[in-house]
Amino acid sequence: MSKIIGIDLGTTFSAIAELDDLGNPEMLSDPENNNRITRSAVYIGRDKAIVGDKAVDAAVTNRNSTVFEVKSQMENNVVWSKKDGEWIEQDAKKTSKGYTPSQISSIILSKLKDYTSGVKKAVVTVPAMFADAARDATLDAAKLAKLDVELINEPTAAVLHYANLPGSSINGRVLIFDLGGGTFDITIANVKGKKVDVITSVGDKHLGGRRFDEEIINLIDKKYKKAKGKGLVKPLEDESLFTIAERIKKILSTKDKASEIIEGPKGPQKIDISRSEFENSIDTYIEKIKMLMEEALESKDLKANNISQTLLVGGSTRMPIINKVITKIMKKAPVKGVNVDEAVACGAAIYAGLQNKGNLNSAQKKSLSNVELNDVCNYYLGTLAIIYDKERDMGIQINDIVIPRDTKLPCSITKTYTVVSDGQKGIDCSVTQSEGEEKDKEFVNILSNEILDLSKNAKAGDPIEVTYSYDNSGKIHCIFEDKKSKKKHEISLKPAGAKDLKELKENLDFDIE
Amino acid sequence: MEGIVIWIVIIAGWWVIKSIFSSAFGGGGSLSNADRQELYDKLKLQLKVSEEIPPKERGLPDQKCLAVKVKGLFGHPTENKTKIFLTIHDNTELGDDEFGPPVLSAHPSFAEKNNRVFSLTTVWETSSDTYFPDWYNLIYIPKELILAPYKGRRNLKFNFTACDTDAEVHHSAHDDLEKIKYSASTIYKFTSKEIGYLEEFKNRDKVEDLTINLAMNMAASDGHLDQKELNVIKDWAKSLTLELDEDKASEKKKHFAKLIKETYKIAQTKKASISKLVSEFNDKASKSQKYLAIELMLNVASSDSKLAKEEEQFVNKIAKSIGIDLQTFKEMKNKVIANVDKIDFAEKPSEASFGITDDMDDAEKRKILRKEYTKWNGQTNHKDPKKKKRAKEMVKIIADLRKQYSH
Numbered sequence: 001m002s003k004i005i006g007i008d009l010g011t012t013f014s015a016i017a018e019l020d021d022l023g024n025p026e027m028l029s030d031p032e033n034n035n036r037i038t039r040s041a042v043y044i045g046r047d048k049a050i051v052g053d054k055a056v057d058a059a060v061t062n063r064n065s066t067v068f069e070v071k072s073q074m075e076n077n078v079v080w081s082k083k084d085g086e087w088i089e090q091d092a093k094k095t096s097k098g099y100t101p102s103q104i105s106s107i108i109l110s111k112l113k114d115y116t117s118g119v120k121k122a123v124v125t126v127p128a129m130f131a132d133a134a135r136d137a138t139l140d141a142a143k144l145a146k147l148d149v150e151l152i153n154e155p156t157a158a159v160l161h162y163a164n165l166p167g168s169s170i171n172g173r174v175l176i177f178d179l180g181g182g183t184f185d186i187t188i189a190n191v192k193g194k195k196v197d198v199i200t201s202v203g204d205k206h207l208g209g210r211r212f213d214e215e216i217i218n219l220i221d222k223k224y225k226k227a228k229g230k231g232l233v234k235p236l237e238d239e240s241l242f243t244i245a246e247r248i249k250k251i252l253s254t255k256d257k258a259s260e261i262i263e264g265p266k267g268p269q270k271i272d273i274s275r276s277e278f279e280n281s282i283d284t285y286i287e288k289i290k291m292l293m294e295e296a297l298e299s300k301d302l303k304a305n306n307i308s309q310t311l312l313v314g315g316s317t318r319m320p321i322i323n324k325v326i327t328k329i330m331k332k333a334p335v336k337g338v339n340v341d342e343a344v345a346c347g348a349a350i351y352a353g354l355q356n357k358g359n360l361n362s363a364q365k366k367s368l369s370n371v372e373l374n375d376v377c378n379y380y381l382g383t384l385a386i387i388y389d390k391e392r393d394m395g396i397q398i399n400d401i402v403i404p405r406d407t408k409l410p411c412s413i414t415k416t417y418t419v420v421s422d423g424q425k426g427i428d429c430s431v432t433q434s435e436g437e438e439k440d441k442e443f444v445n446i447l448s449n450e451i452l453d454l455s456k457n458a459k460a461g462d463p464i465e466v467t468y469s470y471d472n473s474g475k476i477h478c479i480f481e482d483k484k485s486k487k488k489h490e491i492s493l494k495p496a497g498a499k500d501l502k503e504l505k506e507n508l509d510f511d512i513e
Numbered sequence: 514m515e516g517i518v519i520w521i522v523i524i525a526g527w528w529v530i531k532s533i534f535s536s537a538f539g540g541g542g543s544l545s546n547a548d549r550q551e552l553y554d555k556l557k558l559q560l561k562v563s564e565e566i567p568p569k570e571r572g573l574p575d576q577k578c579l580a581v582k583v584k585g586l587f588g589h590p591t592e593n594k595t596k597i598f599l600t601i602h603d604n605t606e607l608g609d610d611e612f613g614p615p616v617l618s619a620h621p622s623f624a625e626k627n628n629r630v631f632s633l634t635t636v637w638e639t640s641s642d643t644y645f646p647d648w649y650n651l652i653y654i655p656k657e658l659i660l661a662p663y664k665g666r667r668n669l670k671f672n673f674t675a676c677d678t679d680a681e682v683h684h685s686a687h688d689d690l691e692k693i694k695y696s697a698s699t700i701y702k703f704t705s706k707e708i709g710y711l712e713e714f715k716n717r718d719k720v721e722d723l724t725i726n727l728a729m730n731m732a733a734s735d736g737h738l739d740q741k742e743l744n745v746i747k748d749w750a751k752s753l754t755l756e757l758d759e760d761k762a763s764e765k766k767k768h769f770a771k772l773i774k775e776t777y778k779i780a781q782t783k784k785a786s787i788s789k790l791v792s793e794f795n796d797k798a799s800k801s802q803k804y805l806a807i808e809l810m811l812n813v814a815s816s817d818s819k820l821a822k823e824e825e826q827f828v829n830k831i832a833k834s835i836g837i838d839l840q841t842f843k844e845m846k847n848k849v850i851a852n853v854d855k856i857d858f859a860e861k862p863s864e865a866s867f868g869i870t871d872d873m874d875d876a877e878k879r880k881i882l883r884k885e886y887t888k889w890n891g892q893t894n895h896k897d898p899k900k901k902k903r904a905k906e907m908v909k910i911i912a913d914l915r916k917q918y919s920h
Contacts, residue, residue: 075894089898129894204890205893205894284912284913284916285912286916287913287915287919288886288890291886291912291915292890295883295886390619390658391837391838391841392800392801392841393619393801393804394801394804422627434891435890436888436891436892439844442851442852442900443848443851443888443895445895460626
């Protein structure tokens with residue numbers, strides 16, 4: 001029987017959980033050190049790859065061969081160049097040599113799946129606002145790691161875990177505050193028993209603990225320079241400074257001041273950093289957090305008192321400033337009680353159980369019998385149409401929304417448009433996607449752009465029916481139909497990753513430690 | 514007047530009413546003259562127009578509309594259906610019984626098929642004695658949808674006709690006056706704030722020249738008038754000649770070549786009076802021409818992949834002084850911001866660029882900036898790396914700005 005596995009593939013830390021025989025999620029540890037969370041750092045040697053703390057250690061002497069924060073590159077067409085020690089753009093001819101983000105991620109996934117045996121299928125978590133390209137790359141990574149994978153949004157997985165905690169008191173409309181190492185998501189959901197209905201999700205893909213560490217390093221550099229007259233050499237490329245910054249951040253979560261001896265070009269120097277200095281240095285990020293919280297509430301016409309509880313997820317939520325901000329905006333303190341580093345992986349394991357009901361034993365089936373998850377569409381899906389713009393007094397092409405964001409899945413929506421002019425030859429069947437309600441086509445991603453040929457006698461005003469359907473697996477099916485001639489054009493879209501495994505595997509031939 | 518058909522309606526005569534009286538009331542022999550007059554006054558088709566905010570159920574919340582109301586007899590004398598038409602004419606320079614150029618509609622639902630001339634047509638089931646005993650709300654027309662031929666105070670003639678079902682109206686003129694059974698009209702004094710469509714046609718050449726002149730001055734505002742900027746202006750001028758016949762196009766090209774040379778020289782010396790240029794442009798350009806000019810200026814500003822501080826300042830000022838919708842302008846500018854390599858905001862720390870004004874309180878400022886953040890944060894997933902990079906920069910600029918208002 002295949003194991004029921006959930007994986008939190010994080011920016012700075014990753015984790016794996018398995019559904020135990022009784023249907024409860026159980027964290028799996030690295031057999032080498034018994035750690036339940038693994039650093040998402042990868043060292044690429046000549047014939048082997050190392051994942052975790054050892055990779056971080058390797059970075060001190062071999063920075064160019066060590067990759068951090070691969071998750072933030074999943075949406076980009078880049079490769080990690082060991083020669084340059086950085087991500088470089090990949091051109092169309094793929095002339096740049098190096099490792100793709102999906103290849104690096106596959107190394108992390110392979111390491112995690114080896115914490116137990118017989119793992120063939122898994123649910124992998126991604127940030128709620130992860131781009132399609134990033135989702136595709138995650139699926140590619142899973143293929144390379146020989147895993148059959150389903151994706152779930154991180155905060156959704158976390159709320160599933162919260163709702164399934166034995167004796168859980170989580171009920172009503174909740175806000176899931178997920179601040180990890182590299183991304184920040186907020187989800188609002190209705191929880192009733194073990195039933196979870198997602199209402200909305202918002203997020204920032206470039207906000208998390210690693211950014212806060214960078215600000216601490218900037219503070220260290222400034223103080224070192226003031227004391228010694230000369231700054232540190234390329235401090236943001238020095239992984240040992242990140243380790244120190246992380247330590248300082250952890251100390252400042254419980255104390256008002258942290259001190260470290262810093263080795264620099266002018267010798268060692270003791271550097272003190274106060275909590276208020278640190279909090280001031282990250283105030284731009286804090287402002288982003290406030291804006292996203294306000295946006296999540298306002299987009300659903302909610303006030304703080306409409307939210308029963310705020311649930312914390314992600315290691316960065318341990319910072320006192322986060323607690324302060326949440327308490328101020330939500331007018332009550334967030335709920336503490338679960339391990340914020342493990343909630344996402346545990347929720348993913350529960351979701352894996354829901355996706356594989358046929359493989360569950362009777363105890364697992366019973367445990368998950370009342371669990372239900374209803375998700376929403378995280379984007380606006382639209383098409384391009386011509387309208388008369390009253391203000392500019394001219395016809396302009398706009399993005400017209402077909403499926404609004406936060407529509408419950410599965411859904412199917414039909415809108416009717418009309419042919420613009422007599423004798424028009426075709427209809428532009430564009431499928432667009434955007435996070436915001438964008439009218440301007442400049443600000444949307446065009447997922448597909450095809451043509452539906454019209455009949456020769458097309459007349460202005462002839463109806464064109466456009467139907468978009470979106471299912472729970474993320475599959476989008478679009479039909480553009482000329483009602484007069486009954487001609488149809490159908491488009492199916494689903495993040496699936498690349499098909500050519502051989503191409504994906506290029507250069508990737510080593511043991512994983 | 515070219516393209517405009519001016520027609521005279523033969524008002525349905527007294528005999529029609531009389532004959533209806535006879536059929537509807539069994540002959541008029543027993544009525545006194547005073548009774549006849551009273552009945553005629555009661556049944557005479559009448560029209561009135563006034564400015565109103567429609568009731569909520571009409572779906573035009575808080576929109577200033579012209580309420581068109583009819584009263585009296587209009588049912589077709591012999592058929593069981595009546596086709597009605599409502600047309601609007603600008604009669605400012607004409608007598609009340611004449612028909613001036615039609616007004617246009619800014620929305621197709623109030624326009625004739627295949628053109629923009631205002632028209633409302635519908636067919637009603639009627640009998641020969643169908644009438645409105647009291648004022649009936651025929652329609653609410655949003656004022657902003659009415660496009661008059663000229664700017665300023667205009668006498669608009671609203672004309673309601675009840676006709677045979679095969680009657681047609683083209684460019685506001687009935688194809689066969691015999692098919693009109695009843696009609697009524699009224700004059701409404703309307704103020705058109707924008708240049709009218711006939712003026713736009715008349716001023717077109719001058720507005721094109723002014724647009725080129727403004728764009729040239731904008732290009733020179735940062736002290737460098739480079740070839741890329743000049744090419745955008747040249748291409749724009751060239752596009753204006755594409756639809757013309759050969760002779761006219763060649764004449765126009767020569768004119769533009771001379772104009773571009775002259776304005777280039779003046780713009781480089783920075784001696785042109787921008788306020789004079791703007792004032793003349795404002796006086797002559799229609800709304801759509803204003804937006805086209807702004808679009809050209811933004812294209813010129815971004816042609817060297819850099820939005821310089823002076824350029825942004827210049828275009829901001831022009832947008833404010835020509836009275837276009839600043840939200841629409843901001844959206845147009847966002848497109849440029851998203852695509853340039855380098856950006857150098859005019860006002861530090863860019864508050865005006867986001868539509869923040871000094872009279873706003875902190876809560877308003879926070880709200881505006883959050884909306885801007887939401888917009889740009891959504892763009893950090895864009896497939897175009899340039900747009901994605903710009904979006905990340907904008908998100909940081911906005912958060913930096915907003916924190917000073919966050920307590």
